Amino acid sequence: MSASLYTMRSAKNVVAQVLAMLATAFGLFWLVWILWTTLHEGFAALDVHLFTSMTPPPGESGGMLNAFVGSALMSLLGILFGAPVGILAGTYLAEYSNRAWIGETVRFVNDILLSAPSIVLGLFVYALVVAPMGHFSALAGAISLAVIVLPVVVRTTDEMLRLVPAQMREAALSLGVPQWKVTLQVLYRSALPGILTGVLLALARISGETAPLLFTALNNQYWSTDVMQPMANVPVVIFQFAMSPYDSWHALAWAGAFVLTLFVLVVGLVARAIVARTRISHD
Amino acid sequence: MNASVIPWRGAAGRDTRDLRADRRFRWLVTGAGMLVLAILLAAALSIAWGGREAFHQFGLGFLWSKTWDPVGQQFGAWVPIYGTLVTAFVAMVIAVPVSFGIAMFLTEIAPKPLRAPIGIAIELLAGIPSIIYGMWGLFVLVPQLSEHVYPWIDAHLGQLPLVGPLFAGPPLGLGMLTAGLVLAIMIVPFIASVMREVFLTVPTRLKESAYALGSTRWEVVWDVVLPSTRSAVIGGIFLGLGRALGETMAVTFVLGNAHELTASLLMPGNSIAATIANEFAEADSPMYRSSLVALGFVLFLVTFVVLAAARLMLRRLAKREGR
Numbered sequence: 001m002s003a004s005l006y007t008m009r010s011a012k013n014v015v016a017q018v019l020a021m022l023a024t025a026f027g028l029f030w031l032v033w034i035l036w037t038t039l040h041e042g043f044a045a046l047d048v049h050l051f052t053s054m055t056p057p058p059g060e061s062g063g064m065l066n067a068f069v070g071s072a073l074m075s076l077l078g079i080l081f082g083a084p085v086g087i088l089a090g091t092y093l094a095e096y097s098n099r100a101w102i103g104e105t106v107r108f109v110n111d112i113l114l115s116a117p118s119i120v121l122g123l124f125v126y127a128l129v130v131a132p133m134g135h136f137s138a139l140a141g142a143i144s145l146a147v148i149v150l151p152v153v154v155r156t157t158d159e160m161l162r163l164v165p166a167q168m169r170e171a172a173l174s175l176g177v178p179q180w181k182v183t184l185q186v187l188y189r190s191a192l193p194g195i196l197t198g199v200l201l202a203l204a205r206i207s208g209e210t211a212p213l214l215f216t217a218l219n220n221q222y223w224s225t226d227v228m229q230p231m232a233n234v235p236v237v238i239f240q241f242a243m244s245p246y247d248s249w250h251a252l253a254w255a256g257a258f259v260l261t262l263f264v265l266v267v268g269l270v271a272r273a274i275v276a277r278t279r280i281s282h283d
Numbered sequence: 284m285n286a287s288v289i290p291w292r293g294a295a296g297r298d299t300r301d302l303r304a305d306r307r308f309r310w311l312v313t314g315a316g317m318l319v320l321a322i323l324l325a326a327a328l329s330i331a332w333g334g335r336e337a338f339h340q341f342g343l344g345f346l347w348s349k350t351w352d353p354v355g356q357q358f359g360a361w362v363p364i365y366g367t368l369v370t371a372f373v374a375m376v377i378a379v380p381v382s383f384g385i386a387m388f389l390t391e392i393a394p395k396p397l398r399a400p401i402g403i404a405i406e407l408l409a410g411i412p413s414i415i416y417g418m419w420g421l422f423v424l425v426p427q428l429s430e431h432v433y434p435w436i437d438a439h440l441g442q443l444p445l446v447g448p449l450f451a452g453p454p455l456g457l458g459m460l461t462a463g464l465v466l467a468i469m470i471v472p473f474i475a476s477v478m479r480e481v482f483l484t485v486p487t488r489l490k491e492s493a494y495a496l497g498s499t500r501w502e503v504v505w506d507v508v509l510p511s512t513r514s515a516v517i518g519g520i521f522l523g524l525g526r527a528l529g530e531t532m533a534v535t536f537v538l539g540n541a542h543e544l545t546a547s548l549l550m551p552g553n554s555i556a557a558t559i560a561n562e563f564a565e566a567d568s569p570m571y572r573s574s575l576v577a578l579g580f581v582l583f584l585v586t587f588v589v590l591a592a593a594r595l596m597l598r599r600l601a602k603r604e605g606r
Contacts, residue, residue, distance in 0.1 A: 013499035017392055023384025024393075024401070027475065030468040031408045034419045041422075088315035096312055106316045109323050111594045115522060116326075117529020117586055119556050123579040124326040126563075127333045147322060154319060178301040180308035208412020211531035211556070215563045235414050239532065242418045250422070257415050268410050272403065 035261070042258020045251040050259075055221050055237055059246045064256050066223045070231040071207065074138055074217060077227070078145030078206050083199050086150045090157025090195075095183060107158070113151040121147045122212025130216055138224075138231035141217025148209060149202040156198025160191040193278040200271040204264045210235035234260055327583065334577030336570055345577060351542040351558075353566075358574035360581060362542050366459060366552040367582070370534060371527040373463025373548065378471045378527075379520055385471070386478035387504050402479060409472035417536030420465040425537060429456030433549055452549035457539035460548040465533050470523040477519030481512045481600065515600035521593030529586050531556035555582045 049063040056062030089106070097103025125144035130136055164187050172182040188195070218230040219240060225231075234256050241253035337345060337358060348359025385405065389398050433454035441451030452458075485508050493507045509516065539551020540561050555578050566572040 009499055009502070013501040016387075016501035016504075020384040020388040020392055023381045024388040027381055027385050027405070027471045028401075031405075031472065033423070034411070034416065034468070035408070037419050037423050038415055085315050085318060088312045089319050092312035092316035096309060097316065103316070106319050108591075108594060108598075110319050112587065112590045113319065113323055115525050115590055115593075117525075117531070117556060117582060119529065119531045119559055120330065120579055120583045120586070121326065123330055123333070123559070123576055127329040127576070128325070131333075150319065150322070178305050180305050181301075183308070204410055208414060210412070210414045211560055214560055218564065235412065235532075238414055238418065239535075242421065242536070253418065257418055261411060261415055264410055264412060265407060268407050272407075 038254070038257050038261050041251075041254040042256075042261070045255040046258065047255075050252070050255050054223055055232060056248070056252075057221070058244070059248060061248045062252070064232075064234065064237060064252060066220065067232040067234045067237040067256070068259075069223075069225065070138065070217070070220070071234040073225065073227075074142045074145060074213075074231065074233060075203060075206055077139075077142035078149050079199060079203060080146075081142065082146035082149030082202065083153050086153025086198075086202075087157050087195060089150070090154045091161060091183060091187075093154065093158040094161035095179075095187070110151045110154045113147075114155060117211075118144075118148060118209055119211035119214075122214065122216055125212065126215050133228075136216065136218040136230045138217050138227040138229065141213050141231065141233065142227070144212040144216045145206040145209060148206050148212070149199075152202040152205060153195075153198045156201065157191070157195050160194030160198070161187055163194070164190050193274050197271045197274050200267050200274070204267040204271070207267075208235055208260055208264055210239055214239075327587075330576060330580045330583055334573055334580045336573035337577035340570065341574075345574075346581070349544055353562075353568075353571050356568065356570050358570070360555075360574075360578055362544050363553045363555045363558045363578060364581065365544060366462075366538065367528055367554040367556070367585075369459050369548070369552070370462040370466055370538070370554055371524060373460060374466035374470060374527045375520070375524060377464065377467035378474055378523060381467070382471050382474035382478055382523070385475040386482055389475075389479050390482040390508075391500050391504055402476070405472045406476050409476060412532075413469060413530060414532040416465055416469050416533040420461065420533065420537040424465065425456035425461060428461055429454045433460075437549065448546040449548050452545075452547035454549065455539070455551065457537055457551050458547075458549050459538065459552045462534045462538045462552075462554070463548070465537055466527045466530060469530065469533055470526050473526060474519050474523040477522060477597075478516055481515040481519060482508055484515075484600065485511055512600060514596040518593045518596030518598075518600075521589055521596065525586050525590040525593060528589065529556060529582060531560050535560045555579070 049061070051063060051065060051068065053063030054066045055064055089110075093103055093107055093110075097106070122144050125140055125147065129140040129143055133140070168186055168190065169182060172186045173179070177186075213233055213236050217233055217236070219236045220230045220232045222232075238253045238256045238260070241249040241256075244250070341348065341358065345358065345360050346364065347361045348357075349361045350357045350359045351362060352358070389402055393401065433456065436450050437452060437454060440449075441447055443450075482504075489511065490503050490507060493503045498506070534554050535557040538554060538557050540553055540557065541551035542553055542558075543550075545552070559575050559579055563572070563575050566575055
């Protein structure tokens with residue numbers, strides 16, 4: 001009786017462990033397949049024209065220079081609008097809200113914004129910026145990216161500031177340093193790598209965002225750096241080209257996807273490396 | 284003026300300056316904090332306002348009307364809502380057990396040197412833009428499925444009683460099952476990394492006491508780790524669900540963009556996010572555009588509820604840890 005119970009239990013254990021291993025293999029299998037396809041197809045389609053020519057008319061070959069520049073410009077503006085406000089709001093949560101209900105509410109709402117569907121945020125910016133202006137513009141695209149940057153930066157700033165030991169605040173305050181100076185010169189300095197990581201993670205996230213750009217920045221076949229006009233950007237170009245019936249456009253889409261994926265992975269690795277290094281130096 | 288007064292007055296001047304600067308800084312950061320609240324509120328209000336014409340014209344019937352006719356200016360949300368729910372459901376059915384398996388593997392089974400690299404790999408892959416998943420789905424997965432997998436499903440599962448109609452249909456490759464599968468692949472790294480983190484919060488003492496009493500690994504995970512992290516695990520699952528419901532690009536590529544209601548999972552369908560992404564730029568009449576925004580409002584409400592529930596459940600664990 002007890003022998004059979006023992007066999008049952010160990011059999012169950014073996015089955016569960018095998019299933020867990022299979023699940024891991026299953027999960028990794030798809031991800032490796034996706035990564036491999038992107039690298040393989042993208043690398044095959046890679047050439048100099050990708051970085052020197054504009055997006056081509058239907059069925060012809062060309063590059064994505066205007067899209068790369070547009071994406072870089074809009075991402076930069078998005079970070080520029082979103083990150084400072086995010087750092088300040090994160091400072092409010094960590095240093096000034098004193099666990100009051102309003103601070104908890106802001107934290108809660110921020111967590112929701114963090115995973116809110118980006119297409120909904122795009123609709124919001126459409127209603128706020130595009131509709132009153134009457135036309136699509138890169139500025140609207142940058143604002144929609146800023147709305148995505150904001151919660152990421154708020155969250156990491158909040159977490160990183162709370163990791164700063166209380167003794168550091170108390171030591172500075174006891175010397176008579178006013179709180180704003182403590183925040184700027186002591187807390188920010190000590191939490192800087194963490195905050196930077198947050199900004200990098202936000203950059204990785206927005207560089208692949210497609211949905212909100214579809215009806216804010218739209219797209220532009222030509223070279224344009226006018227922020228009040230529609231602007232080409234990598235994700236929307238990939239979307240448009242991949243959905244088209246032309247093989248040359250498909251190849252360009254894969255090349256764009258390759259560059260995008262590589263960029264996101266590298267930024268993610270750099271962010272992780274910064275965190276790992278500070279963790280070691282704190283220990 | 285006497286010498287001993289000057290430093291004193293100077294210090295007083297500095298005190299008031301510091302006080303003023305302190306107050307200004309406090310206002311600045313508080314303002315930034317309130318802006319976060321304002322953005323969510325403004326988003327809700329502006330989207331509701333944008334959809335007012337559609338809600339006014341079609342009433343609550345907008346939610347369950349099946350017509351979507353841009354030419355006749357008749358719009359109903361049921362087909363996209365149904366597609367959103369079905370694809371998210373398919374994704375969760377696949378993703379939850381797989382993520383649980385991965386989290387269990389990474390916290391209890393895998394040899395120590397393997398745990399960190401696999402964990403990092405999975406987290407990195409969670410950051411790959413969804414448009415890449417969608418493209419891969421369209422160009423690689425769809426042909427494979429329509430050639431090798433769906434004919435088999437149609438022939439074998441399509442004949443079963445009860446569930447048969449779900450799996451019967453022409454092997455197009457595009458459709459709700461494919462969309463659910465791509466969504467599942469996307470949210471697995473997401474849910475798995477939350478579960479892994481949550482499992483790591485269980486005190487080693489607790490697990491080792493169970494092992495000392497002769498528990499197997501499975502029993503430790505199922506009877507000790509899971510019960511003590513239940514609410515956070517559900518929170519992680521809900522976070523994944525929120526992502527699956529609102530995901531746009533991955534789904535848009537492989538769903539087929541068909542405004543028809545079918546029982547079969549092999550048939551093309553539509554989802555809220557995919558409908559908006561496909562049609563918004565082309566929507567030429569105010570009513571058309573307003574209906575799309577109204578769809579967005581429905582999505583906003585649903586994801587808000589799901590995400591709020593997720594955060595509340597995750598917070599419960601964080602609080603207990605803090606105590």
